[in-house]
Amino acid sequence: MTTTPPAEIGMSLEDVDTPALLLDLEAFEQNLDRMATAIADKPVKLRPHSKSHKCAVIGMEQMARGAVGLCCQKVGEAEAMVAGGVHNILVSNQIVGRPKLLRLAALTKQADWIGVCADHPDNVDQLNEAANAMDATLNVLVEIDTGAARCGVAPGQPTIDLAKKIDSATNLDFAGLQAYQGRAQHVRSYAERQQAADAGIALTKDTVEALSAVGLECEIVGGAGTGTFQFETAGGVHNELQAGSYAFMDADYGKNLNADGGFFDDFEHSLFVWVTVMSAPTEDRALVDAGLKALAMDSGPPVVAGMPEIEFGRASDEHGILDISKTNHPVRLGDKLKLIPGHCDPTINMYDWYVGYRGDRVEALWPIVARGMLR
Ligand SMILES: *Cc1c(COP(=O)(O)O)cnc(C)c1O
Numbered sequence: 001m002t003t004t005p006p007a008e009i010g011m012s013l014e015d016v017d018t019p020a021l022l023l024d025l026e027a028f029e030q031n032l033d034r035m036a037t038a039i040a041d042k043p044v045k046l047r048p049h050s051k052s053h054k055c056a057v058i059g060m061e062q063m064a065r066g067a068v069g070l071c072c073q074k075v076g077e078a079e080a081m082v083a084g085g086v087h088n089i090l091v092s093n094q095i096v097g098r099p100k101l102l103r104l105a106a107l108t109k110q111a112d113w114i115g116v117c118a119d120h121p122d123n124v125d126q127l128n129e130a131a132n133a134m135d136a137t138l139n140v141l142v143e144i145d146t147g148a149a150r151c152g153v154a155p156g157q158p159t160i161d162l163a164k165k166i167d168s169a170t171n172l173d174f175a176g177l178q179a180y181q182g183r184a185q186h187v188r189s190y191a192e193r194q195q196a197a198d199a200g201i202a203l204t205k206d207t208v209e210a211l212s213a214v215g216l217e218c219e220i221v222g223g224a225g226t227g228t229f230q231f232e233t234a235g236g237v238h239n240e241l242q243a244g245s246y247a248f249m250d251a252d253y254g255k256n257l258n259a260d261g262g263f264f265d266d267f268e269h270s271l272f273v274w275v276t277v278m279s280a281p282t283e284d285r286a287l288v289d290a291g292l293k294a295l296a297m298d299s300g301p302p303v304v305a306g307m308p309e310i311e312f313g314r315a316s317d318e319h320g321i322l323d324i325s326k327t328n329h330p331v332r333l334g335d336k337l338k339l340i341p342g343h344c345d346p347t348i349n350m351y352d353w354y355v356g357y358r359g360d361r362v363e364a365l366w367p368i369v370a371r372g373m374l375r
Helices: 025-039 056-064 075-083 098-107 121-133 157-168 190-213 229-235 344-348
Strands: 020-024 070-072 088-094 113-118 138-143 172-178 220-223 271-282 285-288 311-316 319-323 336-340 353-358 361-367
Touching (some): 020 025, 025 056, 025 353, 056 070, 056 075, 056 361, 070 075, 075 088, 075 098, 098 113, 121 138, 121 157, 138 157, 157 190, 172 190, 190 220, 271 319
Parallel strands (some): 138 172, 172 220
Antiparallel strands (some): 271 285, 271 336, 285 319, 311 319
């Protein structure tokens, strides 16, 4: 069930109901343009991660700026993106279990290119069976663990063994390596972040060469997020970048540091949760109508846009508690505020609509079609 949008096109921002997910279209478009420009003359392509935005309209905006396709994390996300017009999808994740595998294989009939990752020989067998049952061919990347300690086989021989198995399967094509260093993304110091990314890049390079030596060429070497894309771009082995959060820049990414020691500012905050002050019981406390069910708190609380001296403290289900003791700005009942989410992806997943605005006017309502796609 999709709820009714909290806004109508043409209305002023002040009239948008709360809580709502706002997208500053100027900042958003600038972020997409900046990424496209940053890699325009580099030997890498962009395959943005749609787990961040979960919105086919945004996926198409990225495609219009040169993206080769999208990454998805779930089959349901992939289905939603294909239905919305994006026909080149890499599921940058492991898909296990027959119902999902059959859906994935079926998607090949509607899309131009469908890929998926594997890190276990049994999963390769299951992928091949499902593809065979649907009379389809799936592209499979071997996911390697380059230091993130999430999924992935060890680089080197285990990767070669798995790639050979994929290559010899009747209904699978070996398509390359998934080499994403998730842990490196939010390392604050630039030098340490670079070190973590470069260590992963070196392992990836060795593995690509070892595969080539046995006759297995990697069409795709994918990885990188918003925190490290410069390093993979310069690294000379990745050819697809998978950044997702760059479109929005959450508060957490705003805490990363640049080479000059200043805060990471390659991209602008474009995403906000629009809230109303629903109670102002004391001089130093105000409550807004967005709590744990409207804001992800896993990467820390949101930041009040333009008023960082107001501290967002605790949140309960439907309350966000603000410490207003350090601000000179009056905070009154009924006031509306923009919050920069701590973590964009899980926050977006709580909403049905982006309310896109320019200046003071609502310009677009985009459905978050892959919201809640856990399968
Ligand atoms: C989340 C994710 C990304 C995108 O990372 P951002 O930090 O949002 O830019 C890229 N690749 C994979 C495999 C991911 O899981």
